Amino acid sequence: MENGLILIVEDSKWVETFKEFLKLDDSNYSIEWYTQGKEAVDAIRENLIYDLLLTDLGECSGDEVIKESRRTNPRTPIISISGYETKPTGSNLHLTKPISYHEIKRHIEELISSKP
Numbered sequence: 001m002e003n004g005l006i007l008i009v010e011d012s013k014w015v016e017t018f019k020e021f022l023k024l025d026d027s028n029y030s031i032e033w034y035t036q037g038k039e040a041v042d043a044i045r046e047n048l049i050y051d052l053l054l055t056d057l058g059e060c061s062g063d064e065v066i067k068e069s070r071r072t073n074p075r076t077p078i079i080s081i082s083g084y085e086t087k088p089t090g091s092n093l094h095l096t097k098p099i100s101y102h103e104i105k106r107h108i109e110e111l112i113s114s115k116p
Helices: 014-024 035-045 062-072 101-113
Strands: 003-009 029-034 054-055 078-082 093-096
Touching: 003 035, 003 062, 014 029, 014 101, 029 035, 029 078, 035 062, 035 078, 054 101, 062 078, 078 101
Parallel strands: 003 029, 003 054, 054 078, 078 093
Antiparallel strands: none
8 A cells, every 4th residue: 555656856866765765664655756847847737646745956946846836736745855954935844965764754754644
């Protein structure tokens, strides 16, 4: 049984390792991964249903992805990640790099379980 779909927008290859970490940890999350913000925005506009958005704020236009997610899925939790400590508007939680897979997973579980 799946725990939900996580939409990840990140241009870094750490997502591949994170996906494997979730499999080994029996998390049963499905991952939809986009390396470009435009691709993610297009998927969101095409009614992609997801349980949580995890987005980088750097190269892949995370701010635009957050805005579109809030517009189309206002109750979906959003975790933003960057090398800076400033939390963007619309994000439920902001994590500053570097961050461990265990910590990301813990925050994902907390936000998904508290989703209305």
